[in-house]
Amino acid sequence: MNYQADESRLTLRFEEDLISTTVKKLLVSCQHAIEISADVGTVVADLSEAEMIDSQGLNLLITLYKFSQDMHKEFTVQGASPANAKLLAFVNLQEKFHMQ
Amino acid sequence: MDLEISQSKKRVLVVDDDVCILRLIETMANPSIWDITCALGAEDAIRLIDETGVAEYQAIVVDYHMPKMDGLDLLEYVRKKDPSISAIIMTAEHDVSVVTRALRFGACDFIHKPFRFQQLINALEKGVRATSEQRHLAAMASEVGGIIEIHDRINSTSNLIEQTRYMDRYSVALETIFYPIEETGGDFAHCFPISDERLLLVVGDVSGHDLTAGFISSYFRGMVRGMVYMGANIKTICEHFNNFLVKEWNGPKQEGMMTSIAVCFMLFDFKTREIRVVSQGFPNPWMGNASAEIQRLSLGTQPLGWFEDMSIEEQVYPLPDSGACLLWSDGLLDLADDLELCPFSLAHYIFKEEDRLQRDQILQKRKDDIVVMRISWHDEIKHVEMGSEWRRCQPIYLKLCKGADVDRIDELQASWKRCLGLMFPNLSDDKLNEITLATREALLNAMLHGCKNCPDRECKVQVAFDADTKMLLIRVDDEGCGYELGEKDDCCGDHVSLGLQIIQFYADKISLERNGAALTMRFDLSNEL
Numbered sequence: 001m002n003y004q005a006d007e008s009r010l011t012l013r014f015e016e017d018l019i020s021t022t023v024k025k026l027l028v029s030c031q032h033a034i035e036i037s038a039d040v041g042t043v044v045a046d047l048s049e050a051e052m053i054d055s056q057g058l059n060l061l062i063t064l065y066k067f068s069q070d071m072h073k074e075f076t077v078q079g080a081s082p083a084n085a086k087l088l089a090f091v092n093l094q095e096k097f098h099m100q
Numbered sequence: 101m102d103l104e105i106s107q108s109k110k111r112v113l114v115v116d117d118d119v120c121i122l123r124l125i126e127t128m129a130n131p132s133i134w135d136i137t138c139a140l141g142a143e144d145a146i147r148l149i150d151e152t153g154v155a156e157y158q159a160i161v162v163d164y165h166m167p168k169m170d171g172l173d174l175l176e177y178v179r180k181k182d183p184s185i186s187a188i189i190m191t192a193e194h195d196v197s198v199v200t201r202a203l204r205f206g207a208c209d210f211i212h213k214p215f216r217f218q219q220l221i222n223a224l225e226k227g228v229r230a231t232s233e234q235r236h237l238a239a240m241a242s243e244v245g246g247i248i249e250i251h252d253r254i255n256s257t258s259n260l261i262e263q264t265r266y267m268d269r270y271s272v273a274l275e276t277i278f279y280p281i282e283e284t285g286g287d288f289a290h291c292f293p294i295s296d297e298r299l300l301l302v303v304g305d306v307s308g309h310d311l312t313a314g315f316i317s318s319y320f321r322g323m324v325r326g327m328v329y330m331g332a333n334i335k336t337i338c339e340h341f342n343n344f345l346v347k348e349w350n351g352p353k354q355e356g357m358m359t360s361i362a363v364c365f366m367l368f369d370f371k372t373r374e375i376r377v378v379s380q381g382f383p384n385p386w387m388g389n390a391s392a393e394i395q396r397l398s399l400g401t402q403p404l405g406w407f408e409d410m411s412i413e414e415q416v417y418p419l420p421d422s423g424a425c426l427l428w429s430d431g432l433l434d435l436a437d438d439l440e441l442c443p444f445s446l447a448h449y450i451f452k453e454e455d456r457l458q459r460d461q462i463l464q465k466r467k468d469d470i471v472v473m474r475i476s477w478h479d480e481i482k483h484v485e486m487g488s489e490w491r492r493c494q495p496i497y498l499k500l501c502k503g504a505d506v507d508r509i510d511e512l513q514a515s516w517k518r519c520l521g522l523m524f525p526n527l528s529d530d531k532l533n534e535i536t537l538a539t540r541e542a543l544l545n546a547m548l549h550g551c552k553n554c555p556d557r558e559c560k561v562q563v564a565f566d567a568d569t570k571m572l573l574i575r576v577d578d579e580g581c582g583y584e585l586g587e588k589d590d591c592c593g594d595h596v597s598l599g600l601q602i603i604q605f606y607a608d609k610i611s612l613e614r615n616g617a618a619l620t621m622r623f624d625l626s627n628e629l
Contacts, residue, residue, distance in 0.1 A: 051533065054537055090605045
């Protein structure tokens, strides 16, 4: 995962699948990135390179969403593949994540 | 036998809807030789046969063209009652399809109308003789247990399929494939239909790839054939051949390698609904059922030829209504290992008729002979009763892992994804990912919640495929006692219910057993393949 910040947005670019074997490490890195980007108003999870999201990957996104809210930031998801977008819609996360 | 025929009259049933033909035959036949019974049409013939039985007659003459029921339908009815009776078809047709159909139903001769009477008599003489011989052979076979070898035709690259019916209700398909690495060698696979109720499969591997191995292999097969013919059981056959190898073949020789034979016998008894297995040094046979459960049959012991005091154990398993068994030589296991594939998937791939070029390329990498035998059966009565829900599944993947293997989930996932990709190359990426993800969720549930991460608890991923309905069944079992929905995951929250939601989303149907300790997912691939 790498991240990029400008004045208003922090983009978390996931370069791997969001699955049980990657979520713990990703959670630490993402929370760290959000914490040090105190000035940005929006956190964007860019899933364009994530082929697969499992249940723990979904939990990671929800955890990041809640963490961002606690830090008074908006959380959005972009670049989800049609298959991943279908999964996020199935669990009613599309609206919550302001999916683009 | 011939004496018996010549001393008594030859009884023949003649069936025609033309009364003139019947009268003509009846009048012209010498009454001191022929006892002619006439039936006016198929219905009359069936009535006579039902009253007296087919065994009363030594031949049957049937007109092809009759109203209501034609001669071939009647012939099919008669041959079901007694397949040894000779039938002669009278026809004015010259249609090849009629001849083909007639041969399939067991007709032994044709008389084209109009015919000379002597032509009919000649055909009848031949038919009566054939019936008598067939009945004599059938009586002998039934006396000694009976054996007709139908699988003496294995060649290097062919996929032989035998479709047979047992007990009038079990439809059985047998496929054998043999890829040797040398011209001579000792691997073999044979099927001995012992009776209408029992079928014996023998698959073996003689050590070495030379003429000696070829000789021992042939000798063994001949001996099995002879001993089965004499009514010997599997255990006796093994003991006998072990003694031969130990005492006679290997015993006196002081130089060179000893010869041994790894062999597996499987006796399918469709009457008692049992499978009897004796495996001596051969890879274990496996059995899959319609619920996608895959079971190892027999623990196996040492090959024949090693020790004089070898224990030979027969194990008995219940025969499910529908199932499939696989037997393979270690050549298949070695190749599967080299290619990082599950042996079930590799075997299924090899049996597929399509992708022959790619299949041959893969098989070129083999380091040993490959013999695979696959038998599948299903109870057609149950099939009709259960309708579309009934499945004729082939086991195509099995992976065993421990509760503590959570960290290996990506490696395990790569394994089934690779195997599914090989077996179903037309599967879209999206569908493959959906199946993969649902299976991952099910296995994670099994490891984390069923097995509680315990290294001594086992989980199983079992996959079966029903080629008729194109339904893929994935079953994940664990040794736990199930779980409660809403159980919390220590890292990322409510994993079980979310995982189940994902499974439900992707699978066409799911079913749970043992409080969730066994989960079966069904994926309809009919739009994909």
